[in-house]
Amino acid sequence: MQAMPPRILVGDDNETFRTVTAALLRREGYDVDLADDGRAVVEAMAARDYDLVLLDVSMPGLNGLDTTREIRRLPPPRSGVPVLAVTAHAMPGDRERCLAAGMDDYLTKPILPKDLLAIVQRWMRRHPPGAGNAQAAGDDDPIDDFALTLLAEQTDPEILPSLVGTFVAEVRTRGPKIADALAAEDWQTLERQAHALKSASHSFGARYLARALEGIEAACAAGDTDRARLLAQTVPELADAAVEALMARY
Template sequence: MEPSDNLSRQTCAAWDQLRRPIWIFDAVALRGVYANPAALALWGAESLQELLARDFAAISQTVKARTDRLTKATADGSEVSERWTFYPNGLPVTVQATISTYHLADSTPVLLFEASPVDAEPEERRALEALRHTSSLISLFGDDGLPLFANPAAFAAYGRGDLPFESRFAAIENGQALVARALAGEATTLLSEVDTLKGRRWHHLDARPGLDPVTGKTTVLLNERDVTETVEAQAAQAAAEHKAAEAEARQAFLTEMSHELRTPLNAVLGFSELLSRSELNPEQSEQADRIQQGGHRLLSVVNEMIRVSEGAELAATSEASPAVVNLPVPDRVPRVLYVDDSEANRRLIVTVLRSQGFDCETENDGQQGLEAVRTGDWDLILMDIQMPVMDGVAASRAIRALRDFRSRVPIVAVTANTLVAQLETYVAAGINDWIEKPVDIGLLIEKSLGWATSGWRESVPDVAGTRELR
């Protein structure tokens, strides 16, 4: 063989006389450097020039990782002995190769292969190829915890394996426990964080006892899968579910607190205001004013607690409500249906509206309110939200689903539940406006008159005289 400029003629002449296949491969440049006649026959090449002209740049990532491992493992002068299967001209050839680092004349390090053909069984060849090309990380450790073997996937993850088994683990005690169980004869699985060349990753590990086919000593066979993406996705999902549960619990708490505090305050402030407007002696008038002041102070505290808990200003203002068509003077008595499960609230609203000339009737829950709308003729519905049997949102949806003019009657929510998300639910259910409890009597009268006389009937087709139905 004609040696290259980087190889000694004397060395090449000596190798050329050997029956053992010997070749040199540059793992960095991915090119052949030399092969003796026995290696040319092994590779199915007619000449050295033909072999060196072959393009090795397209080798698989597995083979590239394997040659990288060998380069690092033999850099200190060590030798590595392992089986290789080649495919010259498409046919598999298995050899037992001894690999070492050889330095060319210009000091370039290359891999020197010295091979002996192996008559391996087909199943053995296939098993070896599967082991080398699988994405699973396969490692073999001795009973001292030091590595004996790593397939290309394991080498790509951890690099040169000269550290004890447990050093891979973020929590060393996990590795110690895993190897101890395997050496005791127990097959064990574990999900653990490990330190790889890519950083800290989550691996699912399967460790089980075995025997070293070379020495016969007890070994630990480790099979690993990188499940980082799955673990992180599950953690993100769990965090999202926890956050959603917290938000739901907070919403339920705010709803309950708002209802339980504002509902009784509605009666306190409403009736004290009615009292203050009646004919009282000076002492009684002062007492009614004190009730009013205390109630408003308590209401301010409740509102602030809810605002802070919600984390944003509530949109329960008339500016956030749909515009009310303007307070004309009605030429008839407006008919108002008020639906609320609180007797005190019903008495208050009825008292206020009747004092202003409204015809106001009441029902105790959403189901009764719906029946009253189906059978009656109303100019306005005032609807509480949190009620038994059927709540105000469900009742409003059912009213909007009616197939006659009654589906168009304005609905104003009168409720203590005025968080932003709740108000959006009301609008989606067909509720036109809302009044916050405790009720501001002036605002109640203003909105009731505005919606009851808004002219909504003019948009209803005049079928069988429904516009005139009174």
């Protein structure tokens, strides 16, 4: 059976941008749907599975930030689909606000076609087509094996178990520090600890832990302590699940 092409949703109130972006992505083999406002984006996400969302930040009505918050409230796996912010504004703090709202990356208009395709392809590699949808069929594995495969190719498969052991030790060390920082409402330390563990979590495929840590870092940077607190409270469970899954493999 032929694999379905990756499905992308483009949400933007600018018709020219939607049309040009759709043509570019379809030429590369992607299946593209379009929405002209935030509410239409949320409705499309609730009705159909997507692999990636390109979302304008400044839309009338439900803006991109609030739209992303609505997406993150959807049932999994749709709540975890990567959302890339697209904006004509590049003011200080904009990137942090986008990440704090739950977006995964940030592009500034005008966007060159090669840059758009590069970031879409990068996120498709990190979140292979259908990976988000697999959870609907019962795949709630906290570890992304695709990331582990990449890590093995970049290093050496024979030393991967040792590297995993190092990562597990770091999780077990930094997890309590994150909990202590949360209890003390020490947002600077919380941001620092989340940042320190985030990249390694991505590298070792701890996808849900990595997403929470990214959100904590961005929320702390933006001063959104309520969101930082909510995300930090999920870290112990996510960390335990990631460690257990990795130890079962190695």
